[in-house]
Amino acid sequence: MKRIIIVGGGFAGINMAKTMYDNTAFEIILVDKNNYHFFPPLIYQVATAFIQASTISYPFRRMFQKAGNTRFHYGSLTNINAEKKTIDTDSGTLAYDYLVLAIGTETNYFGMENVKQNALPMKTIDDALRLRNALLLNYEKATQSTNEEEQKALMTVVIAGGGPTGVEVAGMLAEMGRAVKEKDYPELNGKKGDIYLVDAANTLLSPMSSKSQKEAYKQLERLGVKILLQTSVKDYVDHTVKLSNGVGISSQILIWASGVVAKTVTGLPPTSIGRGKRILVDAYNKVLGTESIYAIGDICLQTSDGKYPDGHPQLAQVAIQQGKLLAKNFKNMANGKELVSFKYVNKGSMAIITKYKAVVDLPKGFYKGFFAWLTWLFIHIIPLAGYRNKFALAYSWFWSFITNDPVLRLIIRPTKTKE
Ligand SMILES: Cc1cc2nc3c(=O)[nH]c(=O)nc-3n(C[C@H](O)[C@H](O)[C@H](O)COP(=O)(O)OP(=O)(O)OC[C@H]3O[C@@H](n4cnc5c(N)ncnc54)[C@H](O)[C@@H]3O)c2cc1C
Numbered sequence: 001m002k003r004i005i006i007v008g009g010g011f012a013g014i015n016m017a018k019t020m021y022d023n024t025a026f027e028i029i030l031v032d033k034n035n036y037h038f039f040p041p042l043i044y045q046v047a048t049a050f051i052q053a054s055t056i057s058y059p060f061r062r063m064f065q066k067a068g069n070t071r072f073h074y075g076s077l078t079n080i081n082a083e084k085k086t087i088d089t090d091s092g093t094l095a096y097d098y099l100v101l102a103i104g105t106e107t108n109y110f111g112m113e114n115v116k117q118n119a120l121p122m123k124t125i126d127d128a129l130r131l132r133n134a135l136l137l138n139y140e141k142a143t144q145s146t147n148e149e150e151q152k153a154l155m156t157v158v159i160a161g162g163g164p165t166g167v168e169v170a171g172m173l174a175e176m177g178r179a180v181k182e183k184d185y186p187e188l189n190g191k192k193g194d195i196y197l198v199d200a201a202n203t204l205l206s207p208m209s210s211k212s213q214k215e216a217y218k219q220l221e222r223l224g225v226k227i228l229l230q231t232s233v234k235d236y237v238d239h240t241v242k243l244s245n246g247v248g249i250s251s252q253i254l255i256w257a258s259g260v261v262a263k264t265v266t267g268l269p270p271t272s273i274g275r276g277k278r279i280l281v282d283a284y285n286k287v288l289g290t291e292s293i294y295a296i297g298d299i300c301l302q303t304s305d306g307k308y309p310d311g312h313p314q315l316a317q318v319a320i321q322q323g324k325l326l327a328k329n330f331k332n333m334a335n336g337k338e339l340v341s342f343k344y345v346n347k348g349s350m351a352i353i354t355k356y357k358a359v360v361d362l363p364k365g366f367y368k369g370f371f372a373w374l375t376w377l378f379i380h381i382i383p384l385a386g387y388r389n390k391f392a393l394a395y396s397w398f399w400s401f402i403t404n405d406p407v408l409r410l411i412i413r414p415t416k417t418k419e
Contacts, residue, residue, distance in 0.1 A: 003028075003029065003097045004020070004027070004100060005028075005029045007087065008032060008102035008299075009032040010319065016100060016326050017064065017067075017070055021069070023327070023330070023334075024069060026330060028069055029072075029094060030060060030064070031073045032060060032074070033077075035061070036057045036125075037057065037060060037063065038058075040123070041316065042055075042056045042393075043122055043128045047127070049406060050396070050408070053128065053129060056393070058389060082267060085099075087267075096292070097292065098293075100326065102299065102319075104263060104319075105298045105299065108261040112234070112235060115236045121256045133411050134252075140411070143187040151193075152191070153193070153239055153250040154252050155191070156250065157173055157251060157253045158233070158241045158251045160199075160256050160258040161198075161259065162199030162229070165257040167197070167220065167353060171219070174220070177195070183405065194249075197226070197228070198232065198241075198243065200231065203217075204220070208349055209366050211366045212360075212361055220354075262298065263299060268287060272287050272288045279299055281295050283341035284329055284341060285322055296319065297319035304341065305342060305344055308344060316383075321342070325340060346363055347363070349361050350379065355373075358372040358376040380393075
């Protein structure tokens, strides 16, 4: 048995491991810094107290309970020793025959240190829970404040980044603000904060069609979101968001949904690192300049696919398709068959704007409104790991959408015990 170490159990890593489930020619070790897989597209719903974190997360050990060839190692990759064919993690050194890197990206603050220190990113479950606590705590503080300016700053949220995540979180905050604020915080009646959505581009949802872009703008404006395009965040100090147009917005929450950069991996040849720190791979996802190391998903940059000469977009479908194909290619390798080069099949993209309103771009068309919204819900339930999670999510949505009053607005902050 040859040993494949897959580092990172995101969309790319778990789809590869699941496709190798019954491949007895290989032993698989899945390494992740968390003991669970999670579903990033729904993180903003955890952050806005709409669904529970456990609904979009699933433990790796449970996922691979019945896979005889797969083991899980809890640890964070720290270094690769390509010559010795080992990796170092913060919980030990592991030897491999083949190494697959699938550790994705991290938030990019574009070198703005204050923003990094003070803004709240939207990338992981930890980020979502921190944001949920901050939003709820600020409302509690606003009820106790007697200073109107401070109250407004506590209820004002600035979102940097008008991509799908920024649009979705802006729509949800506007909707929830309307539905929940008056019921939960009667002390604040007649007082309100603003929701700003800021983007350096001249449109929202820049990777999507112009019809989707216009619809998102129209619906968010209708909800009262203040959209600032061709504007970027330059600094965030003393609870003031400083913008490129010279304006400062008093806000105690800056949500950073503005960009990602590939995670740094030490031990690879410097020539194998490309744009955005992404790892350069060939048509079969093998890292350039290495023998037995592969990279899949957001972390890699592959320019061999004719339709995507500048590399693929960093999307779930690319990661899933690369993970599955690499698993099949390992099987082909074991059986002495020819390897298949990666070609991304674009199945479309979508964004939810608010209740009953979404936009869907298909390779050959666009639709919006209620049916787009239903499509969005359906498409986001299907890939969720575990039947319990699928049912829990469907039930949470049903309850939250009909009552407009989800019951998850809990400020839970684990404290350190003495021990
Ligand atoms: C908020 C948000 C919303 C999104 N919405 C959409 C959407 O609607 N549609 C869409 O197509 N795409 C969306 N994306 C992008 C999509 O999530 C990514 O393209 C996809 O997750 C990439 O998969 P991946 O497996 O390459 O990386 P990831 O899913 O990021 O997985 C990386 C894995 O590696 C682990 N890891 C990281 N560092 C280490 C380390 N040092 N050691 C060990 N393990 C490590 C992490 O714990 C994680 O499990 C969204 C992303 C975010 C952040």
